[in-house]
Amino acid sequence: xxxxxxxxxxxxxxxxxxxxxxxxxxxxxxxxxxxxxxxxxxxxxxxxxxxxxxxxxxxxxxxxxxxxxxxxxxxxxxxxxxxxxxxxxxxxxxxxxxxxxxxxxxxxxxxxxxxxxxxxxxxxxxxxxxxxxxxxxxxxxxxxxxxxxxxxxxxxxxxxxxxxxxxxxxxxxxxxxxxxxxxxxxxxxxxxxxxxxxxxxxxxxxxxxxxxxxxxxxxxxxxxxxxxxxxxxxxxxxxxxxxxxxxxxxxxxxxxxxxxxxx
Numbered sequence: 613x614x615x616x617x618x619x620x621x622x623x624x625x626x627x628x629x630x631x632x633x634x635x636x637x638x639x640x641x642x643x644x645x646x647x648x649x650x651x652x653x654x655x656x657x658x659x660x661x662x663x664x665x666x667x668x669x670x671x672x673x674x675x676x677x678x679x680x681x682x683x684x685x686x687x688x689x690x691x692x693x694x695x696x697x698x699x700x701x702x703x704x705x706x707x708x709x710x711x712x713x714x715x716x717x718x719x720x721x722x723x724x725x726x727x728x729x730x731x732x733x734x735x736x737x738x739x740x741x742x743x744x745x746x747x748x749x750x751x752x753x754x755x756x757x758x759x760x761x762x763x764x765x766x767x768x769x770x771x772x773x774x775x776x777x778x779x780x781x782x783x784x785x786x787x788x789x790x791x792x793x794x795x796x797x798x799x800x801x802x803x804x805x806x807x808x809x810x811x812x813x814x815x816x817x818x819x820x821x822x823x824x825x826x827x828x829x830x831x832x833x834x835x836x837x838x839x840x841x842x843x844x845x846x847x848x849x850x851x852x853x854x855x856x857x858x859x860x861x862x863x864x865x866x867x868x869x870x871x872x873x874x875x
Contacts, residue, residue, distance in 0.1 A: 614742045616651040618642050619735060621695070621751035623655040623683050642746075646679040652743075654735050657683035660691045668734050684734055686727070693723025695751070702785070703750045707774040711784040721787050728754040736762050747798070749773045757794035770795060771802040779815040792820060 624639040646653055650673065657669060664685035671681040686695070697720035705713035732755055739745070747755055747770040756768055782788055792815065795801055803809045 613649050614744055615740060616645050616649040617735075617739065617743045617745045618646060618651065618653045618655075618748065619731065619745065619752060619755065620653070620655045620748040621699070622658060623653050623681050642748075643677075645746075647677065649679075649744075651679045652682060652738065653679065654682045654731070654738070655684075657685050659685045660688055661685045662687065682735075682738060684731065690723060690727050693720045694727040698724035699751045703753075704774070706782065706785050707750060707772075707777060709775070709777050709781055711781055714784070716786060718786075725754050728752055729758050731755060732758040732762055735759075736764060739764065739766060742766070745769070746771070753791045754794045756797040760797045767799045768797065769800040769802065770798045772804070772808070774804070776803055776808040776811045776815075778811050779818050782811070782815055783819055788819070792816075 642653070645651065654668075664687060668682045668684050671683075673680055697715075697717065701713075701715040702720060705711060731752065736759070743766050745759065745764070745766050745768045747768065749772060752770075756770060759766075759768060776782070785791070801812070803812065
């Protein structure tokens with residue numbers, strides 16, 4: 613079985629993730645996948661340090677949890693700009709249809725980009741050729757682009773754990789094109805509901821200059837146990853500006869499929 617590599621903003625402690633009472637929703641959703649695939653969970657440790665460790669911290673697999681966790685720290689400036697700034701004061705309000713609450717500062721986006729790039733630079737040496745990479749949530753929307761630019765050819769999935777707003781609302785983000793362009797380097801994008809999927813398709817059609825068309829093939833899909841390969845029916849496909857294209861379909865998880873035109 614190929615290994616699943618989970619990448620999220622925060623890595624839950626093994627103790628927290630092992631208990632339904634203490635685990636967050638993300639941990640509950642992915643622990644089974646990590647255990648079955650003897651995978652790897654990579655992300656922020658939760659620590660903020662003036663001088664972060666030079667190398668990521670590794671936690672070895674155990675019999676109860678036969679997967680590895682790898683964590684990195686953030687500096688105070690990174691925590692302020694990436695987490696409190698761009699993720700929570702800019703992206704979160706817009707994704708929840710509250711662009712009126714957005715507190716935009718261009719430096720926050722630059723910090724967000726740097727942290728995403730730093731995550732990727734420390735993740736890439738840990739990857740195996742057949743790993744399935746599963747990115748989670750709005751904190752890491754620039755990571756797909758960075759992975760491809762680093763030469764990663766593995767399949768990449770992304771799941772958004774918030775709504776995806778209507779195209780006109782999402783377009784109020786000054787950096788909306790960079791974010792969606794990055795997501796289009798994924799092999800699959802998962803949404804919470806059919807409404808979110810339709811909003812994404814509408815964005816592709818009206819903001820990215822794409823169009824919808826039917827497609828039949830075997831696709832990567834995502835279910836309760838994580839991404840897997842399965843046949844798909846005729847698929848509505850969105851084609852944003854070249855050289856990228858994206859397609860979307862319904863499966864156990866409402867999904868949008870996206871990949872670079874060169875692949």
